[in-house]
Amino acid sequence: MTNSKKIITISREFASGGTYIAKRVAQLLEVPYYDKELISMVAKESGFSLEFVEETGEYSATSSLLFNLSTLGNLYGSPGYTPENIPTVDKVHQIQSKIINEIASKGSCVIVGRSSNFILRARDDVLNVFIFGEETMKIERAMSIDSSLSTGKKALKQIKKQDRLRANHYRYYTGRPWGDARHYSLCLNSSELGFEKCCEIIIKAAK
Amino acid sequence: MTNSKKIITISREFASGGTYIAKRVAQLLEVPYYDKELISMVAKESGFSLEFVEETGEYSATSSLLFNLSTLGNLYGSPGYTPENIPTVDKVHQIQSKIINEIASKGSCVIVGRSSNFILRARDDVLNVFIFGEETMKIERAMSIDSSLSTGKKALKQIKKQDRLRANHYRYYTGRPWGDARHYSLCLNSSELGFEKCCEIIIKAAK
Numbered sequence: 001m002t003n004s005k006k007i008i009t010i011s012r013e014f015a016s017g018g019t020y021i022a023k024r025v026a027q028l029l030e031v032p033y034y035d036k037e038l039i040s041m042v043a044k045e046s047g048f049s050l051e052f053v054e055e056t057g058e059y060s061a062t063s064s065l066l067f068n069l070s071t072l073g074n075l076y077g078s079p080g081y082t083p084e085n086i087p088t089v090d091k092v093h094q095i096q097s098k099i100i101n102e103i104a105s106k107g108s109c110v111i112v113g114r115s116s117n118f119i120l121r122a123r124d125d126v127l128n129v130f131i132f133g134e135e136t137m138k139i140e141r142a143m144s145i146d147s148s149l150s151t152g153k154k155a156l157k158q159i160k161k162q163d164r165l166r167a168n169h170y171r172y173y174t175g176r177p178w179g180d181a182r183h184y185s186l187c188l189n190s191s192e193l194g195f196e197k198c199c200e201i202i203i204k205a206a207k
Numbered sequence: 208m209t210n211s212k213k214i215i216t217i218s219r220e221f222a223s224g225g226t227y228i229a230k231r232v233a234q235l236l237e238v239p240y241y242d243k244e245l246i247s248m249v250a251k252e253s254g255f256s257l258e259f260v261e262e263t264g265e266y267s268a269t270s271s272l273l274f275n276l277s278t279l280g281n282l283y284g285s286p287g288y289t290p291e292n293i294p295t296v297d298k299v300h301q302i303q304s305k306i307i308n309e310i311a312s313k314g315s316c317v318i319v320g321r322s323s324n325f326i327l328r329a330r331d332d333v334l335n336v337f338i339f340g341e342e343t344m345k346i347e348r349a350m351s352i353d354s355s356l357s358t359g360k361k362a363l364k365q366i367k368k369q370d371r372l373r374a375n376h377y378r379y380y381t382g383r384p385w386g387d388a389r390h391y392s393l394c395l396n397s398s399e400l401g402f403e404k405c406c407e408i409i410i411k412a413a414k
Contacts, residue, residue: 185395189389
């Protein structure tokens with residue numbers, strides 16, 4: 001029933017502290033950490049620019065008759081997304097999935113975002129974590145990270161936009177709603193539990 | 208950011224081991240445990256039968272124009288639910304909510320199910336846990352608990368029925384989808400993590 005988990009994937013709401021927690025867990029476990037690193041790996045293999053890979057790798061999705069049309073409006077507003085490059089967006093996703101699988105097959109690591117819980121679903125040595133938090137904490141955090149978010153209202157708008165794009169991307173590539181507990185091994189409310197306790201719980205769960 | 212949590216609510220999928228985990232956590236923390244106990248308290252206060260309170264307290268909901276009509280079919284199939292007793296079902300819910308609030312105000316305890324995470328949402332000393340598990344484990348577990356579930360097919364049918372009723376009840380009284388990680392402090396996959404580790408993580412999170 002309980003095997004030790006070599007790979008840890010961390011999905012997170014925007015400004016929930018998920019990236020900090022993921023980095024800290026990797027540091028404490030002394031294993032490689034993949035977040036922005038994935039972008040350059042995918043850019044190198046695909047030949048696309050870093051900016052385009054960053055956007056399409058986690059925030060865009062291609063069209064589909066089955067895909068909720070009301071969500072598509074958001075995608076059209078994303079850089080790099082036009083009806084002409086539909087296959088390109090999917091190509092980035094394919095290369096990204098291949099690279100995530102290669103990374104996982106090499107051994108212990110922490111991977112942030114990019115629907116990696118879904119990409120690695122065939123493996124039984126993966127601990128899938130979802131980090132989320134209360135709005136008040138996320139607004140404060142977003143404002144302290146990004147100086148262009150000078151008011152709470154601007155920060156909240158940005159939080160909602162980023163999460164909506166992540167949700168669209170997740171739903172498009174996995175067919176499942178983002179944030180449903182049952183897609184993960186473990187879900188943690190970072191503002192309630194605190195970042196350090198989240199790290200401790202993840203490490204306990206992985207062992 | 209991190210306060211110690213006196214009250215622990217445990218929501219759970221059918222046959223996920225949530226009840227076992229809740230009982231064990233209460234035992235380890237040496238605090239009162241409320242599950243079936245709530246039924247007799249509500250029955251005593253309301254004057255309704257134990258069977259009726261058990262059914263309506265967690266598995267039924269009343270009609271509403273805003274409530275998804277397609278889910279209502281299930282409710283009409285529940286004992287105790289007829290269009291005539293709509294106010295009765297809501298009355299059970301009201302008395303149950305009042306009792307859950309009274310229990311919480313008395314001090315540390317573990318409360319199972321009955322949308323208690325939502326009922327106690329105004330308090331900041333509550334750790335809300337959601338326990339779920341893989342189908343294979345839940346089928347085995349349901350068969351070992353209930354001897355009338357003699358085949359995997361029967362067990363799966365029962366699991367799906369009970370979870371659908373709990374989801375309807377939760378959605379009706381909270382207006383939110385059941386199983387969304389963001390309604391809890393902590394969500395745990397019991398078949399992946401194992402029951403003992405779930406208990407340890409809950410206790411760590413509450414402290």
